[in-house]
Structure formats: structure tokens, C-alpha cells
Amino acid sequence: MSSRDLILARVRRALAGVPDVEITRAYRGPSERPGEIGLFEERVRDYHAVVHLVDEPGVAERVALSLAARGARRVVVPAGFPAPWLAAADAEAVADDPPLSAADLGAVDGVLTTCAVAIAETGTIVLDAGPGQGRRALSLVPDYHLCVVRTAQIVAGVPDAVARLAPARPLTWISGPSATSDIELNRVEGVHGPRTLEVLIVT
Amino acid sequence: MSVTFLGMPPTRPFPRNAARALRDSQLRFNLRKATRTIRARRASVVAEAPDWAGLREAGRAIKEHTLRNLDRYLVRLEEAVTAAGGHVHWAADAAEANRIVAGLVKATGETEVVKVKSMATQEIGLNEALLEHGITAYETDLAELIVQLGDDQPSHILVPAIHRNRAEIREIFAEHMAGWGRPAPEDLTDDPAALAEAARLHLRERFLKTKVAISGANFAIAETGTMVVLESEGNGRMCLTLPRTLISVVGIEKVLPTWRDLEVFLQLLPRSSTGERMNPYTSMWTGAAEGQEFHLVLLDNGRTGVLADEVGRQALRCIRCSACLNVCPVYERAGGHAYGSVYPGPIGAILTPQLRGMGSELDRSLPYASSLCGACYEVCPVAIDIPSVLVDLRSRARHPWPERAGMAAAGWVLERSGRLARLQRAAGRLRRLTPRRLPGPLAGWTDTRDLPEMPEESFREWWDRTDGGRR
């Protein structure tokens, strides 16, 4: 008997005559309302990420300012990132085509991405490798991540995000910069992922 | 019948281990500070969720329903993962899982793997097994790194090095990093940020060059074949995305029926475990993502035995959040190592004897490692009635009566925290006079262990005196 069959047989034997249970979902499910921008902003800040609110025409200038403030000279820009948002920036935009090696990614000064969904209640952004986001390593290896979020992408809570996302895509949920609490439960920002997360909310 | 392996051999009974921990005032201090911090954090983010009771009830019911139909959902998961280009393996016990993983690593021709913190791989003793095949496994979670470099055992599910303070961690890094790769900086201080930076530098190169990674998973979605890993540092993302081959060892109870079920568990888990609204990073992937080779190893290792137990099977609902450890007065004093298994605290006290059986003195003593105060049940996000399972296991564990009386006495002290505080203050002042043996019928209890030794000053006194350790 294969281990597969053995395990399945053990499971079936263990469950003989056990009644099933009903699942009641008495919690806040996906809502009709969009996520509150102010709440999202506050919750992202709670994680010690940097947040800016800008209007669409102001994005290019804000991107340029943020990159300049970091002294970022070379930044990875995934395919599909809106070109106008880069127009004012001084930094060199590095494409992931052909795919950059991990070492190449470690050598750039940062990465710019869009996102798929953002969650107000938890201050989370979710990347799904769609346009402007690239493969997962792009937003991981560089030490600085600048993410542009459109207000239409902000949903109220976790159930809304789950409903909007496609499980077949590789997903990365990001809530603040990389952090650890392993040393005496003191929160330290910045371990292996980007140590600085900056979020631009486009109103 | 073979005995299920749980990461370490059953050693001495719980009370003896606990007595040793109680004599270690540094350990008690570290534990107390850490569990209190995390407890307060959890309480505040749970209070913030107006529908917590509804989420908890749904979490319980989804898990119970899944376990009731586990065969169906496992087969479904296998189909979905395979359809998405992944490979599924089934391991009846620890030895088989280790054999499978070692074989998969060898097939890649590599001799080094990076690891994401995972309870399942600790449970099966994977690192040691791989070493026998000439494969070195590098732990990448900061706490696991501390444990690995210090040649130590984890003592907490979520914060495995909770028993270490910053000075000890600095020493471990300074002394042992060089033996495993990039040495610690010469001028390393015990500032947590400096220690985290040292870990970042130590592991950076390894992440960029290692070709095989091994992980566990918090959830595996049967409907879609999606694997879910929650983490904080980004070491998980490094392991899950950069290497060419990814092997995930996952207990069969980790399956969830549908994608939608994540809307419940992605709220329950972060708030219960780290006390955050959301943990910094959650990765989800389905099959061979971005061209990676993906292997899923489904692990039984005693779980089907637990599933057969009418009362005890609820332990399989556990999502390893560790909330029950952080509220447990016995864990706070005894520490994780006393439980003699990778699963410490209240969940360990019910899971270990069920998985491993009650053949050893340690495993028979674990159901008594509780005052039955019920705090674990109250915080459990999937409503596991740990006290009831403990009582049920006690009825099956042969134990001499002084032991039971002794544990009842421990419960009496523990449950009355106000009394404990007064007692501790008094005992601190009268330290030399504290008896090493209890009088009368309870002498049977102190025959096998020392009375909890009281620190010279209480935490509060210490805090006031040193301004939280800054002076």
C-alpha cells in the first residue's frame, strides 16, 4: 500500500460515523463600500511606512522628490508601470528584461511598483505580478520599495481583498516594511525585505 | 507500533524540567517580559475587531468541517497542486518525510538548502536528517538563526528564541556566526537593530546563491492548490521566490477547503499570534509559480491517530498562533523547553501526548502541566477547548497521587495572581528562608522537584529601579 493510500485509509477509519458541522459566517464579509482612504493612510503609517497623498498630475513630481530624497540613482521599474509617473525623475529606470539576477537586484537603489489591491483596515498592499508590479523578487531584494496605490484599489477589509484577488497568480501581501520582533519582542524594522516602504496614494 | 518523533526525545517529566527552568531567573525574566508584551498587543488588536466572536466561530467551524472531510480535501488539494505544475508526496511518518526531502534535494545536486521557519520540519527533525545525507540546512528566520547558532532548542512556536535576551543573542552571534558563514561585525552591540542588521548581512549572500529552499505552510487551499506562508522578516519571501526548487512540508491538517476561507484565517492568525492587524509579509503561490520547481510533502506523523480521538481531535484545528502559550501562567514560569517537544505550552500539553502516545514519563506528565485556568481556551482563535482535552488525557495518564496533589497546589498558587505577587515579594525578602520542601502530604511533590525559587526582586521592582533595563 502506498503512503498516500495508507494515510487516506487511516483518515477514513478515524472519521467513520463522525457527524459534519455547519459553517456560519457571522462576521463582516465583503462590503459594498470602498475602503476609507484616511484609514488606509493611518494604518500604513502605523507600520512606520512613509505615506504621501497626491493627485494624479502630482505623481511624477512626488516620485522624483522621493527618489531624490533617498539619493536613489538606479531603480527597477517593472513592465507596465505608467511612464508619465517617471517623467520627472532623475534616476535611471532599470528594466527586468532580460530578467535581472538576484545580485543585480541587490545592487539597485530601489524598486517602483503599482499594486493590485490595498486594504484600509489593515494597511496592507497586495501585489499580484500584474502590470507595473513584476515578479515577486523585484519588490523584495532592493532595500527601498516605492508603491503607488490608486484610491479605487483601496478596499475596506480582508474579505474584500480575498474576493478581488485571483489565487492562480503569485501574491505578496505587504504590511509595512520588513520587521522582526524576535529580540525581546522589540519591533525592529528592516531585516531581509526592503527596510523602507514608501506608499503614494493617488487621489 | 513505531513511536512518533517530535523533534526531540521525551526526556525527564515536565515537573523536573520545569523546576530547572524556575531556578533560571534570567529565563523567567525574559519569558515574563516577552509574554506580557505580546499578550497586551494581542488584546488590543482583537478588541479592535468588532466581529471577532463571529470570526472565531467561523474559524472553528471551517476547521472542524475540514477535518471531518479531510480525505476529500486532501485529494482535492493534490489534484489542484498537480494541475498547477507542482508535485505532491505523501509521508506517513517523520522518517519517510525526511527520506523524501533528502531525495528531492539530492536530485538537484545541491548540498545546501535555506529554510523558512516551520513547525512541521522541526517536528520531523529534518535538519539533522539532512545532515546525515551531507546536506546542510540553514535556518533564516532570525529567532531560528539564534537557536541554530546557539546549538539550542526552540522554546516558543512563534518566537523560538524567546528565552534569550539581547546580551545573550549578541554573544551567540559574535561567537558562532563565523562558523556558519559571514562573521558578525567586530563592533556588534546588543541593540536589537544592530543584531537584526548582523543577521541581514550574514544571510544576504546565502539567499542570493542557494538553489533549494524548504518551507512549511500556514494554509493549503484544497480548491485552488494555493499555499500560504505568513511571516515578518522577508526571509520567507527570499526562500520562497529566489531558489529554483521549493519543497514545502505540510501537516495534513493545514488544508482549508476554499480560497474564501482565507478571509477568516488571515484575520484570526496575525491578530492572535504577533498581535498585529496584519503581519508584514504573506506569500501565496499555486503550483510551479514563476517557473519554480515545487514539491509539496503531505505529512501524517501521528495526526491520523489524533483524528480518531473524539475529544482530542480538536487539537488538529490549531493554526499555531501561540496565543495560548502567551497567556499560560505555567508556560510563563516553566518555559518552552520543559515540555520536551517542539510543541510547548498548552497546545503542546495536549498535542504531544496524543502524537507521541503516553509511553514516557514526560508524556504522561504533560496533561498535568496546567492549572486548568482556561485562559488558553479563551484566546484560542479556533476555540480549542484545551482544558477539556487535558482532563480527558489525565484520565488516561497513570500518575501517582502526590503528583496530582502537587499540580493542584501549583494551580492554587498560579491562579491567585494577587496572592502570587504578594508571595513573591515576601519570598524575595525572605529568600533564604524559602523552604526547599513542602510540609505534610505535599512532600511527595517536592521530593521530585524544588519549589519555585523566587527572584530577589519582582519584575515591577526591577523595572522601576532600572527604568526597564536602561539603567
Ligand code: SF4
Ligand atoms: S491551540 Fe489555539 S491558541 Fe494555541 S497555538 Fe493553537 S490555535 Fe493558537
